[in-house]
Amino acid sequence: MAKYGKKAQQKVERAMHERKHGTLRSGRSGKRVTSRKQAIAIGLSEARREGGKVPRKRGGRTRQGGGGTRTSRKK
Template identity: 55%
Template sequence: MAKYTEDSKEEVKEALHKMKEGKLKIGKSNTKVTNPKQAIAIGLSEAEEHSAKSSKTKKPSAKKK
């Protein structure tokens, strides 16, 4: 099984919590998420987006010769 960072775990935890409250929605259709597996997938996707954004800002650009 894959190991996830603490940030990823936190995003998944928040997504599951929102699903249980009925506040987690899917895309443009705005339908409620009822499947816990789908909530986990959404949480991991959001965590990946956040890590991609932060890693882009931290890495210096490569120099071309």
């Protein structure tokens, strides 16, 4: 069974086309997308938002450990 639906294919194709022509922009900053992987991610994200058949996103890795300052222990 296919992982991705027709809508996802169309969205990724459109994003790749825009990237090639230099018109694909990302997020709030509106910077031009040059990365192939980023263009695919944008296409899949748009398909997911419109209810296309796309596997769910993997969770990003979170930073482990405490975020405080380190002090050296006394001898």
